[in-house]
Structure formats: structure tokens, C-alpha cells
Amino acid sequence: MSTILPPSMLGMLGGGQLGRFFVIAAHEMGYKVTVLDPDKHSPAGKIADVHICSSYTDQEALKRMEETCLAISTEFENVPAETLEFFSRNRIVRPSAIAVGITQNRVSEKRFIRDAGLPVAPFAVINSIQDLESVQQDLYPGILKVARFGYDGKGQARVRNLEEAKVAFASFNSDVCVLEKMLNLDYEVSVVLAREANGKVVSYPTSENSHLNGILDISIIPARGKDKINFQAQKLALLVAEKLDYVGVLGVEFFVSDGNLLVNEIAPRPHNSGHFTIDACITNQFEQQVRALVGLPLGEARMHSSAVMVNLLGDIWPEDGEPSWDIAFSCDQLKMHLYGKNEPRPARKMGHFTVLATSRDEAIKKAMEIRQAFGIG
Ligand code: ATP
Ligand code: MG
Numbered sequence: 001m002s003t004i005l006p007p008s009m010l011g012m013l014g015g016g017q018l019g020r021f022f023v024i025a026a027h028e029m030g031y032k033v034t035v036l037d038p039d040k041h042s043p044a045g046k047i048a049d050v051h052i053c054s055s056y057t058d059q060e061a062l063k064r065m066e067e068t069c070l071a072i073s074t075e076f077e078n079v080p081a082e083t084l085e086f087f088s089r090n091r092i093v094r095p096s097a098i099a100v101g102i103t104q105n106r107v108s109e110k111r112f113i114r115d116a117g118l119p120v121a122p123f124a125v126i127n128s129i130q131d132l133e134s135v136q137q138d139l140y141p142g143i144l145k146v147a148r149f150g151y152d153g154k155g156q157a158r159v160r161n162l163e164e165a166k167v168a169f170a171s172f173n174s175d176v177c178v179l180e181k182m183l184n185l186d187y188e189v190s191v192v193l194a195r196e197a198n199g200k201v202v203s204y205p206t207s208e209n210s211h212l213n214g215i216l217d218i219s220i221i222p223a224r225g226k227d228k229i230n231f232q233a234q235k236l237a238l239l240v241a242e243k244l245d246y247v248g249v250l251g252v253e254f255f256v257s258d259g260n261l262l263v264n265e266i267a268p269r270p271h272n273s274g275h276f277t278i279d280a281c282i283t284n285q286f287e288q289q290v291r292a293l294v295g296l297p298l299g300e301a302r303m304h305s306s307a308v309m310v311n312l313l314g315d316i317w318p319e320d321g322e323p324s325w326d327i328a329f330s331c332d333q334l335k336m337h338l339y340g341k342n343e344p345r346p347a348r349k350m351g352h353f354t355v356l357a358t359s360r361d362e363a364i365k366k367a368m369e370i371r372q373a374f375g376i377g
Contacts, residue, residue, distance in 0.1 A: 004070045004092070004294040006030030009049065011069030011091075013056060013083065014076030015042025017339040017349065018270050018286075021278065022075060023048050025286035031294070034069050036061060041342045044075070056083050066091060073248060073293045075269050077104040078149055094197075094293050095248040095268045102244065103266045106147045106178045112266075116243045118236055119262045121255065126177040132165050139181045144168045147176040152347065153214020158182065183257040188264070189223050189230070190253045191237035192274035194288035194298050197247045201238055202288065202298040204281065206230040207273040209253075212377060215347060219273045219309040220364060221280070225256065232261050240266055249274075249289040272311070272349070279335040279354045280307035305356035308367035312351040314344035316374050327373045328353055333366060 004010075007030055012019045015037025023033045023044050035048035038055050045051035050068070054061035056079050065072065071092035074084065077100055084097035102108045113120045124135045126144070144165055146155035157168035159179075169177060188211070193203035208223035209216055223230050237252040240263065244250075251271025253264040270285040277284040283291075283299025291298050316323045328336050338351035353370070357363035371377065 009069050011065045011072035013074040013079045015044035018075035019044030021286040026290050043339045071293045099244045100268045103268045113263045122181040124179045141182045143180050145178050146172045186256040190273040191233050192251045192271050194249045195241045202301045204301050206233045216272050221276050221307045248292045276307035276309045280305045306360040306363045308363040309354045310371045314348040315346045317344035
């Protein structure tokens with residue numbers, strides 16, 4: 001298949017911050033971008049060449065995108081797989097509808113991981129109260145997670161026993177769920193990689209991630225754990241990409257529990273824990289997404305600095321006004337990224353910063369000072 005070159009128009013499904021970074025990367029390379037997102041204030045829609053403000057199933061909107069865009073990608077795993085299938089009849093679509101379809105549902109995602117022979121936390125699929133009643137007791141204490149549309153810890157409940165699980169299941173409208181055993185976590189890591197249509201893979205160093213209230217808070221790169229774990233995570237992420245026959249950028253989240261790696265989730269898109277690549281790597285994850293989409297060879301991933309990324313949620317905004325941004329801007333090793341979202345709401349990802357340094361310890365120290373000055377944690 002021939003390479004799509006600038007100034008061609010590319011399509012992006014979803015207009016959040018990940019889509020916005022895609023638009024920035026594509027613009028820098030000389031491409032135009034059409035963003036489809038139902039929110040008229042979406043961060044990517046605001047800076048795209050064209051923003052189609054419609055639902056992901058609006059036939060008129062899909063036709064318009066098909067007519068004007070040569071290749072289409074997504075920033076959001078909950079785009080209906082049928083929408084990707086529609087585009088793939090006449091356009092290049094990366095990642096594929098099949099890969100997105102598997103990863104957008106926790107049931108198919110966990111089954112895929114297990115059937116691929118990769119390590120996963122013990123789980124049971126819950127379609128009904130009867131399923132809950134026949135669950136093995138050793139899954140408790142556990143976490144009940146809705147199969148579809150969960151993110152940032154939403155649609156999850158920690159449950160100690162059958163009674164609590166029943167209450168949680170009802171609170172999720174008895175939608176299909178996965179009950180997962182609560183693990184003793186040593187820490188969490190992730191790997192972001194990009195894969196070309198010919199199978200060539202470029203991956204970024206393993207990131208160590210910590211969460212606050214179920215939302216990514218800090219990523220430290222490279223991860224501080226054992227080299228063996230970092231290496232194993234890379235190997236497992238590569239296997240995930242190969243078994244999905246994946247083309248595009250992929251994020252794989254892992255638990256490290258009692259010294260063992262388990263695959264937690266697969267994101268068929270650039271990943272929040274890969275934001276350090278914007279400032280710390282030769283080619284960032286969004287440029288790789290553009291490259292994989294248009295059929296260009298992937299860029300070099302090498303990191304030129306140690307990095308620590310900190311998410312900025314709506315919680316740090318005062319009642320009226322803005323956080324004291326000078327705290328961050330006065331640090332000369334810090335790169336600030338605000339996503340241009342209209343309204344700061346608690347738990348909403350509004351931006352992030354990355355501290356770069358020659359040593360990881362120095363990057364951690366500086367990032368933690370600034371994080372604390374913002375009152376995070
Ligand atoms: P995101 O979209 O931010 O990745 P999510 O809503 O899809 O989040 P998960 O990745 O399943 O949710 O879980 C969010 C966090 O909750 C995990 O990163 C981990 O810290 C914790 N967690 C989830 N499942 C388990 C488990 N089985 N045992 C222990 N901790 C867990
Ligand atoms: Mg997750």
C-alpha cells in the first residue's frame with residue numbers, strides 16, 4: 001500500500017487530549033486533520049482543520065469523513081467498532097476494528113489475554129445475579145468492573161463478599177461485568193509501543209505508574225523496579241501487539257503482584273503513561289500514531305532524558321480562577337501541557353507536566369516538589 005503524504009487529510013475519531021496531541025503531531029508533519037467528536041468544545045476539535053460535531057454513529061458525518069479523509073485512527077476505545085468497520089471498506093483504518101472491538105470490552109479483553117497464554121488476574125464474567133452466586137469465593141475481596149465504557153476507575157466497585165457484589169452489580173444496572181480478584185500490588189507499570197503494518201515494532205521504556213483514586217497520577221521513566229520486570233513487560237506488550245496483529249500505537253498496563261507481572265488492560269491508542277515521550281524522546285507516541293497510520297516508517301523512540309510525568313486534574317483549580325501556574329513555569333526543567341478544556345471538574349484530566357533531568361532521582365525530586373506545591377495528593 002502506498003504511503004499517504006502531506007498535505008493529505010487524516011481522520012481522528014475522538015476529540016479529547018489524545019486526539020489533540022495527534023492533531024499537533026500531524027500538523028507539524030504537514031497533514032490536515034478532521035476530528036469527529038460530539039462535544040463542540042472538544043480539545044482536539046478546537047485545533048483541527050475540520051471538526052465534525054456529531055455522534056460516532058451519525059451516517060452523514062461518517063460519509064463526510066470517508067469522503068475527505070484518506071486514513072482514519074482513533075483516540076478513544078469506545079468508538080463503536082461498527083464505525084471503524086464502516087471506514088475500513090474504503091479507507092485505511094488503524095488500529096483495526098477487530099483490535100478495538102476486543103479491547104473495548106473487558107470480557108473480550110480478559111479472554112483474549114488469557115487465551116493468548118498471557119498472565120491475567122483471576123476473574124469471572126458476570127452476566128446475572130446467578131453468575132455472581134456461583135462465583136468462587138477466592139475471588140473475594142474483589143473489584144467488580146463494568147465491561148463497557150469504564151475509564152479512570154469509573155464503573156468499578158470494591159467488594160468484599162457476595163452481598164456487596166450484588167449491591168454493586170445492581171448499581172451498575174446489572175450490565176455485564178467482570179469480577180476480578182483484588183491483588184496485592186507491589187507497583188504498576190506500562191509499556192507503550194508502535195507497530196507498523198509489516199510487523200516492525202518500536203517501543204518506549206517501561207513506565208512506573210502510580211494512581212490516586214483510580215486515576216493515573218505519576219509516571220516515572222524508566223521504571224525503578226527490577227530490570228527483569230521491565231524487560232518482561234516489554235516482551236509481554238510485544239506479544240499482545242503481535243497476537244492482535246496490531247497496527248498503530250498500543251498501551252499495555254500491568255500489575256506487579258508478589259513479584260509477578262500480570263496484564264491489566266490494553267489501550268488501542270496512545271496512553272497517558274506515554275505522555276513523557278512528547279518531551280523526552282526523539283519521536284513521541286503521537287507522531288508514531290501518525291506514521292503508523294499513513295504507512296511511514298516509525299521514528300526512533302530513544303529517550304534523551306529521564307522523565308517524570310504528573311497529571312493535573314480539575315481538583316487543583318480554586319473555586320474561581322486558576323492554579324498558580326508560575327509554580328510550574330518557573331522550573332526550567334519542566335514542560336507544561338494544558339489541554340484547553342473548558343471547565344475544570346474534579347477528577348477530570350486538564351493537563352500534565354513532565355520534568356526532564358539527567359538522572360531519574362533528580363527528575364523525581366523536582367516533580368514531587370512541584371506536585372506538592374500544586375496541592376496534589
Ligand atoms: P484507566 O482507564 O485509568 O486505566 P480503568 O477505569 O480502566 O482505568 P483499571 O485499569 O482496571 O481501570 O483500574 C484502575 C486502577 O485500579 C488500576 O490501575 C489499579 O491501581 C487499581 N486496580 C484495578 N484492578 C485491580 C485489582 N484487581 N487489584 C488491585 N488493584 C486494582
Ligand atoms: Mg487502567
